[in-house]
Amino acid sequence: MQRLPQIERTDWRQKMASLGFGFHSIDGVYWKEHVAYRFSASQIDTFDDAVTELHAMCLDFVDDFIKAGDWSHLPLPDTAITTIERSWRRREPGLLGRFDFSWDGVSPPKMLEYNADTPTSLMESSLAQWTWKVDVQPQADQFNSLHEKLVARWRTLRAQGHSDVLHFAGQYEQEEDAVHLDYLLDTALQAGWRTQWLAMKDVGWDGAYFVDHEGAPIRQLFKLYPWEWIWRDSFAEHAATDAVRWIEPPWKLLLSSKSLAVHLWQRHPGHPLLLPAAFARGSLPTNRAYARKPMFSREGGGCSLHQPDGTLIDVERVFEETGDWVYQVLAPLPRYDDYWSVVGGWVVGDDAAGLCIREDASAITKNSSHFVPHYFD
Template sequence: MRRHTIAPRPGWQRTIEEQGVVYPLTRYPDGSLRPYWDESAYYTFTLPEVEALEEVVEELHALCLDAAAHIVARDRFADLGITDPRLAGLISESWRRRAELPSLYGRFDLHYDGTGPAKMLEYNADTPTSLVEAASAQWFWMEDRFPGADQWNSLHERLVDAWRRQAALLPPGPVHFAHSDGDELGEDLMTVAYLRETAAQAGLDTEALSVEEIGWDRLSGRFVDDRLRYIRTCFKLYPWEWLATDRFGPHVLDTLDNGGGTGTTCWIEPAWKMLLSNKALLAILWELNPGHPHLLPAHLDGPRELAATRGYVAKPLLGREGAGVTVHEPGGPPVVRDEACCYQELAPLPAFDGNHVVLGAWVVGDEAAGLGIRESAGLITDEYARFLPHVIPADATRGGAIIPST
């Protein structure tokens, strides 16, 4: 794994906007605009590195499914901050019927520097983003810049295949794809549009609408779209913790299609994905697999020994883009926050040329499917992180990457 600098393509911004990344720039607090899609540098990996990472991702995914089964069997929903018995019951039912429910994808965030074992930082299994740039834009970048190279990226093909394989699980009628009008950047809109395209390529009938356009028909007791058609299946880039608790939350729970002919609306991702997108999962994983080489020590009741030894990161159970995350160096007094948190061992992100990098490893179905890389100036990968492409050089099947820096 190496980082290399390179001159961006002429007209790069227009190019990637045409490829669906309509959010190529990030506005910083000082008002300046700087690239989010950053092709002034890229990473190389050897094929053995990628093959090893694929094995790690699939092993971690299997461990997470085991942890989900444990949470349901032992009724540990309170550890996840889920205190509504009805919601817990519906999640349990969703888990037990998961073979009957469509589910697409997730993204692991990994600590990895090419020298030691990859470590799981968290799992975004409900509403992961950065998909368009990982599946599409970086592939086209590679074809432009390194046409003889390869890439850890089978996302598009696997997503189309996942829709095709699971088509029989879908209720009759079109699959609605819902984004939020509150997304000012367009990332949610384009992620949903891209996933709709993969479904259409699999032969499914699809419709687009915003979450705000979803209506409730009191007479029939069903969700309807902006043309008053029943919504039988809906892919939503809208977190379950919001969906279950906002104004229409009771209707969502009343009509939830959890398989077996129950309910009237099937939501993708299914409700059981709440078990994997909660940071409490990290502590439960460590409890069930202490000392595992690809996990970091984590606890729910406080930092424990981490405060004095390696330091720790306090993560709210629910949160995105680093919101609410605090870093605590070793040797300080243990701090237990008022809000429910997971306290995970501090594993400072690897620095390449002063840039802190995190690997976003994708899962489609139960299989590793691709890689997206984000860099940040600090230890927390926040809303100012940048996305960088990667390649597997044609002659990097053994040993270290060989493309020289420029």
């Protein structure tokens, strides 16, 4: 894994805009292409295997967790628990997810978390970095089958559905979310769906169905809106209805909670792809630096890094002290030219589908971190 200088395309901004990737320069610079990360084919094979194995381990965990029924470490209302259990028992299908890893290309990738409910940076990972590779590294390859696998997955979900109309809802006033939703909507159109979009705040309830801004019933809904937020909303009591098919399904919350790291470590202690994790600091080795994370957070929010004695290394937007924390042994991100790099591994359906890299001058990856393309020989 090398971070190497590249020659920027003179028209890269226009090309990104033509793809619909309009926030390429948000906060000054977001997309970078004066550098890129280079891998070998064997490293990509290793990474592909790691993503595939971890996803399978996660599904096994959900199955056993639902059977055991111990929800003591997840602060959720009873309605949410019942809905999640039913969703899994029906094996309601999901669309995609993204693991985050600390990986230098030499040691085994170490899973930091699994963004299985509302992962973003999809347009960047799919079309944006692929078009960069075609223009800049045409002789190389890229671990990136996201677009074709998304279209194929949408076809599968359409064949399993009870309507060919699919609604997309989210916070369209946020440009990153709007681009993400528009891209997914486009892949659904290519798979044969009829689509409609609306802001999440405009989703209504008519007493029997969720309805869109025109009063039409919503039978199938892709929502770029975290499940833990839904359970706090005013219509949470209706979210358990059978009248709507959710994408992502409710059981995906179990994989997006930071508690997943603890459960996987308890099930597979010493596994080379995992880091020691616990619900209490005292359950971790006292001689290891550690990360403290809220049970639910987005884009690094509330995460803090600590020396073994508790001394603060870094923090991102301190949360209110709720007591719902997860502690994980710190696997420092690899550092190249003063940037810390996190490697993302995409899953579509149940298949590994791509790799993405975000980097930051801070040791905590967040919403403003830069996206950098990759290739392999």
